[in-house]
Amino acid sequence: MSLDSARAHLSIAETGKRAALRGDHTTALGHYREAMHLAVSSGAPEVFFRHYLEATMESLELMNDFGSVIEYCERAVEHYREHPPAHPVAWLDLASIHQRHGCVLLKQGDVGPARVAFEQAIDIAARAPAHLPLAEALGGWLRRGLFVSPERMLAEQRRYRYFCVRPETVEQDPGTP
Known part of the structure; x- marks a missing residue:
């Protein structure tokens, strides 16, 4: 890979x-797709592809394209079923996938499956060892039978820094002072 x-x-x-960040997720998806293609074709380390994929999933989730996110989560879980995690980072990746699955299921109103996904995320994260505070909070609320509105869910996602695309993590446009 060249510089x-x-x-x-x-x-x-x-x-x-x-x-x-401007809310233009359709444009963002096009850029992520192009960045993934270029990263793969140039032989960049897999971490770049995975980061761009994470940003893609975030935009799809924020566009309420829950079906695409659920499909990705199910395929990723199946991949790990066939190729079990070999190190803590892989365990944390799998746990994060279950957390995302739970978030999207909850946004769709599928409370029971969301609770199960959060429990799986928490259990798997412990193998890393790590904690997923968002899954712990939302899972706890669901176990107690509390209703989580879409607005509350988004507020908690932001509070726990669930999204990797945040103002403080994105480089400003080079043309902007």
Whole structure:
């Protein structure tokens, strides 16, 4: 991977993140797709692809495209079923996938399956060892029979920094002071 190709996919992804922060998730998705393609074709380390995929899932979730996010989560869980996590980072990745699955299920109103997904996320994260405070909070509320509105859910996601695309994590446009 050349320095130029690394700069290119990083720049494209950051442009997508700025679009996402503006709420323009359709544009963001196009940039993430292009950044993923360039990262893979240039032989960039897998961490770049995975980060761009995470940003993609966030935009899809924020667009309420829950079906696409659920499909991704189910495929990723199946992948780990066939190829069990071999190290703590992989366990945490699997736990995060269950957490995302739970969040999207809850946003759809599927409370029972969401509670199960949060419990799985918490149990799997412990193998890392790690904690997923969002899954712990939402799972606890659901176990107690509390209603979680979409607005409350989004507020908790932001409070626990569930989203990786946040103003403090995105480089400002080089043309902006």
